[in-house]
Amino acid sequence: MENPALILSIPLILIVGLSLIKLAKKKGPDGKPWFRIEKGENNE
Amino acid sequence: MGNPGSESKRVKTMNKHLTMRSGNPALKATTFRKHLSAVTEGAMTLSGTVNKTGIGLILIILSAGYTWGNPAMHGLVFPAVIGGFILAMVTIFKPQYGHITVPMYAVVEGIFLGVISMIFEQMYPGIVIQAIFLTFGTLGALLLAYKSGLIKATENFKLGVVAATGGIAILYVINMLMGFFGSSIGVIHSNGMMGILFSGFVVVIAALNLVLDFDFIEEGVEMGAPKYMEWYGAFGLLVTLIWLYLEILRLLAKLQSRR
Numbered sequence: 001m002e003n004p005a006l007i008l009s010i011p012l013i014l015i016v017g018l019s020l021i022k023l024a025k026k027k028g029p030d031g032k033p034w035f036r037i038e039k040g041e042n043n044e
Numbered sequence: 045m046g047n048p049g050s051e052s053k054r055v056k057t058m059n060k061h062l063t064m065r066s067g068n069p070a071l072k073a074t075t076f077r078k079h080l081s082a083v084t085e086g087a088m089t090l091s092g093t094v095n096k097t098g099i100g101l102i103l104i105i106l107s108a109g110y111t112w113g114n115p116a117m118h119g120l121v122f123p124a125v126i127g128g129f130i131l132a133m134v135t136i137f138k139p140q141y142g143h144i145t146v147p148m149y150a151v152v153e154g155i156f157l158g159v160i161s162m163i164f165e166q167m168y169p170g171i172v173i174q175a176i177f178l179t180f181g182t183l184g185a186l187l188l189a190y191k192s193g194l195i196k197a198t199e200n201f202k203l204g205v206v207a208a209t210g211g212i213a214i215l216y217v218i219n220m221l222m223g224f225f226g227s228s229i230g231v232i233h234s235n236g237m238m239g240i241l242f243s244g245f246v247v248v249i250a251a252l253n254l255v256l257d258f259d260f261i262e263e264g265v266e267m268g269a270p271k272y273m274e275w276y277g278a279f280g281l282l283v284t285l286i287w288l289y290l291e292i293l294r295l296l297a298k299l300q301s302r303r
Contacts, residue, residue, distance in 0.1 A: 004299035005174035008292070012178075015185040019192040026192070 087268040088277070093261050096278035100150040104282070107154025112162050117155060124155040135279050142275025149279065153286055164293050168300045175296055179289040182251050190258045197259035205256055208249045235298040243295040250288040257281045 111117040131149040135142055161172045189195040219229045231242045261277040 004296050005178060007299075008178055008295070009181060012181045012185040015189050015194070019185070019188040019194045022192040022194045023188075 086271045088264045088271060088273045090261065090265050092271070092274040093265070093277040093281075096146070096274050097281050100146060100278050100282045101285075103147055103150035104154040104157065104286075107151045108158035108161060109154075111155045111158030118159050118162075120155050121159045124152040127152045128156060132279075132283070135276065139276040140272050142272050142279060146275045146279045146282070150282060153282070157286065157289070160290070161293070164297055168297055171293065171296050171300060175289055175293040178292045178296075179285060182288060182292075183254060183285065186251060186254045187258065190255055195252075195255050197255055201252075202256060202259075205249060205252045208245075209253060212246055212249060235301045240295070240298050243291065243298055247288065247291045247295055250284065250291050253284045254281070254288070257284050 111120075128149060131145045131152065135145045135149060138145075161175075164175075165172045186195065190197075195201075215229060215232070219232050222228050231238050233239065257277075257280050260280060264273050264277055
């Protein structure tokens, strides 16, 4: 076992990652997720 | 507070949400109900509770740091444990005095944590900073999980955490009583696979108690609990954080002793 603290921090990193994904998917007051990638329309 | 409509709405909200709110014995279902009519100076706010938790943490860190550097303070560890217990009881039964008892509790717990941390550090150099990092890391991760809705404090969740916390408490009391007769429950102190799994389980339960504490504080704010309950919410969070830190310290020590 290399560094026990490093191993114990893996579940924390996973929780943070999953929470951020959940937050990104959460819809804002306008019904759209607060973070999204949309295809931009071409300007003339 | 004086409006009967808002009063009945608050009571309904409480009845809906305040069942088995937290596994932390300091944060019981009836806590806000008892103090609902005792509002004297404004209502509990989230920022007020966060500030008071911050004050408590700073006092713990200062007190622990001072104790660490002053061997003369080490003799105060047992009075600190007893004083901490008395102050905790006063805070639970008389939360109105939280603005006095909670900072005092933080200082005496700091003395205790300072000595314990120093002993662990002498045995396993570097362990204390790792435990501090993991404790605050857990606090941050679970706060994010709670705010994002990844972990929700549902009734079943609360029931499970309360039951597990109660089970651990009973086991620790039995272990303490066995200690008087020169015996102990092996799994609590063992660094074998079972001992590590047990410590890991206790760390998880202590961490999940944080979620119940967040929920308790949020509920108090939602219900317009009295201002002095900010100190009470901060106290609950401090108790859980101290427990979590000690369990992480124990788990790290078990893991390091196998290296």
